Amino acid sequence: MKSNEYIKGRGAQHNSPNKFFEYSHETRDDFLEFCRLEGEDADYNKTQYLPIFPKTIVNKVTSPDVGMEYSMNPYQGCEHGCIYCYARNTHEFWGYSAGLDFERKILIKENAPQLLEAKLKNKKWKACTIVLSGNTDCYQPAERKYEITRACLEVFLKYRHPVGVITKNALILRDLDILEALAKDNLIGVNISVTSLSEKTRRILEPRTSSLKKRLETIRVLSSNGIPVNAMLAPIIPGINSHEVLKLAKAVADNGACSFAFTVVRLNGAIGQIFTDWIEKTLPDKAQKVLHQIQECHGGNLNDSRFGIRGRGDGKIAKQIHEMVRLAQKRYFRDKTFPKLNTALHEPYKEGQLRLF
16 A cells, blocks of 8 residues: 555554564564455455454443443454544554554454353342443444344343443444333433534544434434433544534434533544544645644643543643533533433342242
8 A cells, every 4th residue: 555545434544563562573464465465455455353252341440531430342443443542552452553453353252241141140249330332332333243232231131230332333223122121220321422513524533433414313312212322522633523512512412412521632552643644644734733732732742641631631722622511511401411320220140030039
């Protein structure tokens, strides 16, 4: 691929070096190398689904900046290709790149439902909301084939255990039957990510995600069926979607969202390099302006690791974003709240007839 060639349908435009292999100058990929030698260029951009079998699936979240205590991820890597995604860095732990590998090599945790059930059956487990997913999207394209997320929701319903969902894919409506059953006992809360009302922006920022029209429709359908929805207006990127905060808040409120949250973009780890390469190819006229404004939100850097500040930013531009958020909350969400999920119904080890006693 030529250095200035744009890869359509992908977010990242190259494979950034893996920090765990900093002394290696070559990464071998037999599948792609075979395609190259055989002249099968059409396969170069093909997504690979790779099954793995972890020993555990529920993760304790220790970051004070994340509003969840436990998460689980049926998939590692994400075909959505969102250029800003913080989860890209986790792909390096598997020996892959945070760039194109993150979008084209999807690890499938086929035993996730069984691992989850074992966790919920454990006598020592105390019910606490588990979020699907804290890292990659549980309704990304792979879910259409593997249906791991649906199987996990069935486990949550079986054990009457609270679950949260974070997604930007309208595929979640496929599982409306299970979501409605969970909602009857206040066991489900859904977070839908909406980052722009411009399809042009969405296509380059999040190339393989559901359209904004479908996402707003998803919020409306879920809400009208008694399933509480929090809209994730995240990340807010200065110079790209920061001017849309009020319009975004109004749009999600009009479609039934009962709350919204936001973050200011930060480009940690390999994402700084990946994002910089992307914006220089997709938005060359405004690339430096956007990068400088992001830096202004993080003390002169693209990244900020300070707890309590890193997701909100500081400085004049971040302050302007915060003021718009406060105005949006006051104007569109004054009398709305996102409910706390029910943890009182979970019975970890009573099955079958034992549930009658």
